[in-house]
Amino acid sequence: xxxxxxxxxLVALLxxxxxxxxxxxxxxxxxxxxxxxxxxxxxxxxxxxLGGCDPRMSFSIDSCVPSPVCKxxxxxxxxxxxxxxxSEFLGDPDEADWxxxxxxxxxxxxxxxxMPKGSVGTVLASTRHxxxxxxxxKVKTSRGAxxxxxxxxxxxxxxxxxxxxxGTDLSTVQTNFYFQGIPNYANSENITKLSNTYDNWHEYxxxxxxxxxxxxxxxxxxxxxxxxxxxxxxxxxxxFPQTPTRVQLSIWPGGLASNAxxxxxxxxxxxxxxxxxxxxxxxxxxxxxxxxxxCYKTNSPPGTNKGxxxxxxxxxxxxxxxxxxxxxxxxxxxEGTGTDMDKxxxxxxxxxxxxxxxxxxxxxxxxxxxxxxxxxxxGPGNGGGSSSxxxxxxxxxxxxxxxxxxxxxxxxATNNQNNGVRGAERTLGASAFAVVIGFAGLLFL
Ligand SMILES: *[C@@H]1O[C@H](CO)[C@@H](O)[C@H](O)[C@H]1NC(C)=O
Ligand SMILES: *[C@@H]1O[C@H](CO)[C@@H](O)[C@H](O)[C@H]1NC(C)=O
Ligand SMILES: *[C@@H]1O[C@H](CO)[C@@H](O)[C@H](O)[C@H]1NC(C)=O
Numbered sequence: 001x002x003x004x005x006x007x008x009x010l011v012a013l014l015x016x017x018x019x020x021x022x023x024x025x026x027x028x029x030x031x032x033x034x035x036x037x038x039x040x041x042x043x044x045x046x047x048x049x050l051g052g053c054d055p056r057m058s059f060s061i062d063s064c065v066p067s068p069v070c071k072x073x074x075x076x077x078x079x080x081x082x083x084x085x086x087s088e089f090l091g092d093p094d095e096a097d098w099x100x101x102x103x104x105x106x107x108x109x110x111x112x113x114x115m116p117k118g119s120v121g122t123v124l125a126s127t128r129h130x131x132x133x134x135x136x137x138k139v140k141t142s143r144g145a146x147x148x149x150x151x152x153x154x155x156x157x158x159x160x161x162x163x164x165x166x167g168t169d170l171s172t173v174q175t176n177f178y179f180q181g182i183p184n185y186a187n188s189e190n191i192t193k194l195s196n197t198y199d200n201w202h203e204y205x206x207x208x209x210x211x212x213x214x215x216x217x218x219x220x221x222x223x224x225x226x227x228x229x230x231x232x233x234x235x236x237x238x239x240f241p242q243t244p245t246r247v248q249l250s251i252w253p254g255g256l257a258s259n260a261x262x263x264x265x266x267x268x269x270x271x272x273x274x275x276x277x278x279x280x281x282x283x284x285x286x287x288x289x290x291x292x293x294x295c296y297k298t299n300s301p302p303g304t305n306k307g308x309x310x311x312x313x314x315x316x317x318x319x320x321x322x323x324x325x326x327x328x329x330x331x332x333x334x335e336g337t338g339t340d341m342d343k344x345x346x347x348x349x350x351x352x353x354x355x356x357x358x359x360x361x362x363x364x365x366x367x368x369x370x371x372x373x374x375x376x377x378x379g380p381g382n383g384g385g386s387s388s389x390x391x392x393x394x395x396x397x398x399x400x401x402x403x404x405x406x407x408x409x410x411x412x413a414t415n416n417q418n419n420g421v422r423g424a425e426r427t428l429g430a431s432a433f434a435v436v437i438g439f440a441g442l443l444f445l
Contacts, residue, residue, distance in 0.1 A: 024057040035059030035337050039154070045343075046334030050091050051099065051125055051246050053338075054156050056315045064156065065338045066309030066327040067129040067244055068093035070295035077111040077289045080104060083124065091330040093127040100124040102251075103283070110138075110289035113251045115147070116282060117273045121252040125154070129244035129310055131322065132296030132303040136205035136216075137249070140287040141165040143198040146255015146264065146271030149286040151204055154248045157181075157317035159241035161213055163204050166254070167284075168268030170197045173204065175215045175223050179230070179239035180317060191215065191222035201289075208241070209296060210303065210319070242319035244310045247293065251286045 022043040024030045030043035036059075037043055039052025053064035068091070075082075075097055083104060084096040102122025103114040113122040130153065141149040147167035154160050158181030164174045176188045194202060194217060205216040215223040230240040253259075254267025264270055277284055296303040307324040314321040331337075333344030 024054075026056055029057055030059045030063070032059050035063035035339070037063075039156075045337050046331065047086050047089070049331070049337045050089070051127065051129070052154075052156060054158065055312045056157055056317055058338075060339065061312060061315055063338045064311070065091055065331060065336075065341065066311040066325075066329050067156065068127060068329045069307050069309055069324065070130045070133060070244075070293070070305045071128055072295055073097065073128075073291075073293045075291040075293070076109070077291055078106060078109040080106060080111070084127075089127070090333070090336075091127075093329065096127050098124040099127050107287070110140075110287045111249075112285045112287050113249060114283040114285045115142070115251045115253060117278050119253075119283075120256070121250060121284075123248060123250040123252070126247040126293070128293075129155075129246055130208075130293060130295060131244040131305065131310060131324070132208050132210060134205060134207045134294040134296075135247050135292065136203055137291045138201045138203050138289045139163075139165075139197075140199070140201055141167070141170065141197040142251050142277075142284045142286040143167045143170060144272060144275050144277055144284060145269040146253055146267045147284045148252050148254040148267050150248065150250045150252070151288075152248050152250075153206060153208065153241070153245035155241065155243045155245040157243050157312070159243045159245060161206050161208060161241050161245070163206070163215065165197055165286075166266070166268045167198075170199075171195070173197065173217065173222075177213060177225060177241055179241060182239065184239065187225075189223050191217055203290075210242070213241070237318065243312075243317060243322055247291070249286075249288050249291075251284060 022030065022034060024037035024041050024043050030037050034043040034045060034048070036045060036049035037054045037057035038048040039054070041054075041057065042048065043058075049058075049063065049065045051067060055061045055064045058064055071093070082095075082097040084099050086099055086101050089096060089099040100123050102119070103116065104122055104124060105112050105114060111124075113124065115121040135153065137151055139149070139151055142165075144167040149165040149167070150162065152160060152162040152164070158178065160176075160178040160181070162174070162176040164176065165172070166174070171194050172190050172192050173194060174188060174190050178184070178187070194200075203216075203218050205214075205219075207214040207216065211227050213225045214221050225240075227238050227240040227242075230238050232239050253271045255264050255269055255271035257264075257270055259267075272278075275284075295305045298304055301324065304324055308326045309324075309329045311323050311325065311327060312321050313323050328341065330341070332342045335344030336342065
């Protein structure tokens, strides 16, 4: 179904290599030849097996490559030297601090994540995972209806802790958390009365321990959630984020017309691609600097952070299934997987290079319109990362956050309906080429 929907222009842009990745869910694991289920729920090798790879939905529990362990870091964000596009990164955290898609640029000592007209924005993810710890960042948000800025912790099994800003409310930051991606609309809470988040730098911090999460703004605790308060008697477990996560910074178009109505409403309405912001700068943007990561350290598990990498020994994916050990994290080529890390020849030539089927999102070297997994949910239903996302009708609730949308299916199992290729097909319309060309010539201020 999907291939026929891709505009001819996009196929040409991709050199007709737009292999449509197979989707994966808890009930439908990846096949042996494309064993890794990416953050965006698509199967592949290479980058699909690195950060974001979900062992629960992959062919086998060891299909994903072990994740680089947490290391304290002070990242000024004043250079892209330690940023790699996802098609250039094979898992060595000593080579890069961030891996991403989209258009990050440096401006006045900070990193701007941009969202040019018609694009799906930009996402940066840390190359190391953090299993508890403190992370802070100075952020100036984007503005405008439908434009979402996010600073989140996102785990391979979809444990998640969020700060999110909607571009129509510049005095509020929304906080949220998820356990294994299960939507729970009671979990969202706002921190309000901030001075204009677009004009002013504020410092946002997440402090995460095995017992609690605290969200701070400018050093003041705005919200606390205790693990003990998250116990679900029915499922008999703590629905509390408890596994290693990556730090993710992003800007994305929650108000894209093709998104679910609930998501558009939550994001403050449809996105305006002819806004003053677009006219003046050519893109929406959010600015980040001074990211600091302080790993949690204890002498006994969990969270000693003494190994080289984290992996899972059981697909229950609760805190007690995480191993902090010494397995390597680096693939030899984009053909590699967790069970065959030396497969293929190093980057560039032959089949070992990055191409659509081993880079999640499926598009390589298309700077104006990278697809960070897409944000598009084709179905009806309501979205919104907030408890008020009521949407229309009786469609199942979906959660939308940082490029991912997860909707429960009829059986109640969560099912990520997000799909990078769909994102591409919807955002790369007739204007695609104009945007790519236009972006290259842009000057900021
Ligand atoms: C948070 O604020 C937004 C407006 O910015 C509002 O739509 C939403 O309902 C609020 N959420 C909660 C949980 O109060
Ligand atoms: C508790 O778990 C059950 C079974 O998984 C689920 O149906 C229910 O929605 C959960 N309750 C809350 C408040 O999340
Ligand atoms: C996992 O969480 C449970 C419940 O909070 C706790 O009792 C246990 O010590 C934790 N186990 C590990 C290995 O982290």
